Amino acid sequence: MPGAKSAARPAARQAKPLVSKRAEQSERTRARILDVAEDLLGQHGFYGTTIRQVAQLADVDTALLHYYFDSKQGLFDAVFLRRATIINSERLDALNKYEKKAGGNIALEGVIEAFLDPVLEWIAKGGKGWRNYFAILAQVNATPNWGTGVMVKYFDPVIHRLIGLVQKTLPDADPVDLYWAYHNLSGALTLTLGTTGRIDRLSNGLCRSDDVEALRPRMIVYAVAGFRAVCVPQPKKRKTR
């Protein structure tokens, strides 16, 4: 059960002279371990990854992993946290910036773009590290009983901000509709994050799951139309609920 305890960050960097060569080296080792762990976790998940594999690939001993991260769970949490803070503060910034820029006439399309773009840009230009990270995220998203810890603290605020802004563009929307519309968007984004190559095979090479150029405009258009259709009360429509 990933996501239980929190990471331990021990004595590394206790401000010795100014830039202790030692601490610098240590920080690089730490980063290397995280990179390797990210890779393996993205490919095989939490249980499918062993700290022995991580240690071997990072060219250190397993004991060192425990020294830095305390436990396997601590390592996972550290991996998860490292980019969670980055991506979510970026998304929050993008949404805030868009709201300010749009001023009075805020548009649904602009909101969706601001929400998606930071992630899509990292997929496109972030290299292996970010792709591995998003693969982990995709798996976490598909795992039952998730919503504790890191997820709640870093990801939820962005989503609530998104929904709040969408609500401004669709003032008559029922909150229930808004959440379900978001559910559709979230699923699409999660599948995109995985870059599992599934669409590549399905389309016989016509589409590539890491082709952000092709994916982005279609994802936005699809979501904008979907949100509008679900959230704008059409008189002829059912009122099931």
Add this chain to the structure above:
Amino acid sequence: MPGAKSAARPAARQAKPLVSKRAEQSERTRARILDVAEDLLGQHGFYGTTIRQVAQLADVDTALLHYYFDSKQGLFDAVFLRRATIINSERLDALNKYEKKAGGNIALEGVIEAFLDPVLEWIAKGGKGWRNYFAILAQVNATPNWGTGVMVKYFDPVIHRLIGLVQKTLPDADPVDLYWAYHNLSGALTLTLGTTGRIDRLSNGLCRSDDVEALRPRMIVYAVAGFRAVCVPQPKKRKTR
């Protein structure tokens, strides 16, 4: 790496008298093991589930699991296969039936409904067994390097059939657009399959991830609008590709 070898189905049922009490009992044991495995695999994934846990919960010995399913992989494959055949032949039937019924004026909404309804009905009325199964499916979908074996054989034909029918309702659609639109739908469906309870917490209880009544109409409306927006060439739109 799940999905490598195939399941072994040994001596069970070699047509003794007519209905050997023995074979009947055996079949029930077999089913019970599959049920338990389904449960655990849905919660913890392939590596997170041990055959000891399965054996204990099914109230048999681990040796019996190997007798029936040969290996852990064989057990997983058997679990995966059992309902894969059912759900996909149902979906194929539903699509065929809709096409025949609609005749000349086939509608996008009808196609999407036919594609989604078998799954949604099993989520709503299939009980724990189907929900566990879909949870496994959601995890498999989020795992890199999937598309071999069972997935290709049972799931892909349905998707190609879906896309073929959608194409009939949107004759001018670019195949690339069609596949990317499907990508959006597939992600939403996968997230729905997981019933992870994420939307429950996000919406503070307003929505429940297993509330098919609420989810179904919104999912259909969202997808129909999305497909149309992506696939119908609008003159004012970009032609990035």
Add this chain to the structure above:
DNA sequence: GTCTATAACTGGATAGAC
């Protein structure tokens, strides 16, 4: 068919030397 017993190995974790 089902279970006992056990082989053969891998997992996470730690104490202690350097």
Add this chain to the structure above:
DNA sequence: GTCTATCCAGTTATAGAC
């Protein structure tokens, strides 16, 4: 900080009795 050595619980899997 980093590695050696080691513990031991837990893993899949199998041979063989009943």
